Amino acid sequence: MTRQRMVILEELRKVNTHPSADEIYEMVRKRLPRVSLGTIYRNLEILSGSGEIQKLDSGSSLKRFDGRADCHHHIRCERCDRLADIFFDPGVDLNSRVRDFTDFSVIGHKLEFVGVCPDCRRSSEAGLHAARNLPTD
Amino acid sequence: MTRQRMVILEELRKVNTHPSADEIYEMVRKRLPRVSLGTIYRNLEILSGSGEIQKLDSGSSLKRFDGRADCHHHIRCERCDRLADIFFDPGVDLNSRVRDFTDFSVIGHKLEFVGVCPDCRRSSEAGLHAARNLPTD
DNA sequence: TTTGCTGCAAATCCTTTGCAGAGGT
DNA sequence: ACCTCTGCAAAGGATTTGCAGCAAA
Numbered sequence A, B: 001m002t003r004q005r006m007v008i009l010e011e012l013r014k015v016n017t018h019p020s021a022d023e024i025y026e027m028v029r030k031r032l033p034r035v036s037l038g039t040i041y042r043n044l045e046i047l048s049g050s051g052e053i054q055k056l057d058s059g060s061s062l063k064r065f066d067g068r069a070d071c072h073h074h075i076r077c078e079r080c081d082r083l084a085d086i087f088f089d090p091g092v093d094l095n096s097r098v099r100d101f102t103d104f105s106v107i108g109h110k111l112e113f114v115g116v117c118p119d120c121r122r123s124s125e126a127g128l129h130a131a132r133n134l135p136t137d
Numbered sequence C: 001t002t003t004g005c006t007g008c009a010a011a012t013c014c015t016t017t018g019c020a021g022a023g024g025t
Numbered sequence D: 001a002c003c004t005c006t007g008c009a010a011a012g013g014a015t016t017t018g019c020a021g022c023a024a025a
Helices: A003-014 A021-029 A037-049 A094-101 A118-132 B003-014 B021-029 B037-049 B094-101 B118-132
Strands: A054-056 A064-066 A073-077 A083-086 A105-116 B054-056 B064-066 B073-077 B083-086 B105-116
Touching: A003 A021, A003 A037, A021 A037, A037 A054, A094 A105, A094 B105, A105 A118, A105 B094, B003 B021, B003 B037, B021 B037, B037 B054, B094 B105, B105 B118
Parallel strands: A073 A105, B073 B105
Antiparallel strands: A054 A064, A073 A083, A105 B105, B054 B064, B073 B083
């Protein structure tokens, strides 16, 4: 565990914003100004390989990282691409249910919700109201 | 609907392998040798925008496309990255269940299973047997 | 001393875009 | 003629990699 790897892990654990590699680079750079992007990528790969963080693939093109390694789900804002954690139990064992419908051996699943975040909802309402000259309250 | 767009759609509907843009390019090229990769990307974007096909994001880095537009799920092989359709009903309305756990407005969700496909299972067993000099039956 | 990790820069991969010309209505 | 689409080639963004030096065991 090098200093660089430690700082990356610490910075990632500090936030709940699911930053991209580039955003993590900026965060880490404040503490280690000479760190390189390559090191960020290499360590994010190592850390997610060893299960200390999670790499989040789905949705948009660029990958995001999650400092929490425990099982939880996410919801992505369709408009601004922001990701938020969701701690919720679907109440069904999807993995065992799906076994009858596939000839793959089932290991797990990824469940990502899609929606609109409060900020984007607000700004689109504001936009509508402005367009129609209506009060915003 | 240009000839190019039509051929792309036809080729995609022929298979159930969820090809990448590049693989679709190769398929289409057999019928339209002068087609360009840019045209493939542009039309895949248009077709998925109009709901005639689906763009599949999650999992690996490169995007895959699905000629079936009706609602179904997928399972991805961890080893070879192959995708297969799963037609199965989780039996719960996940969208309404999750509403209590988020301040986003919920629109939908993506559910992707992860597993090992029959081929990879077979070859890893073969590998194990070979390594240990055991019979493969 | 050996092994693994770093910073740097170049390379790679996938995808998007600008542009001039072709095609269809 | 008009508008959309195409092929081509170049640009773009995100990520990976080669390499020589550095750091810690």
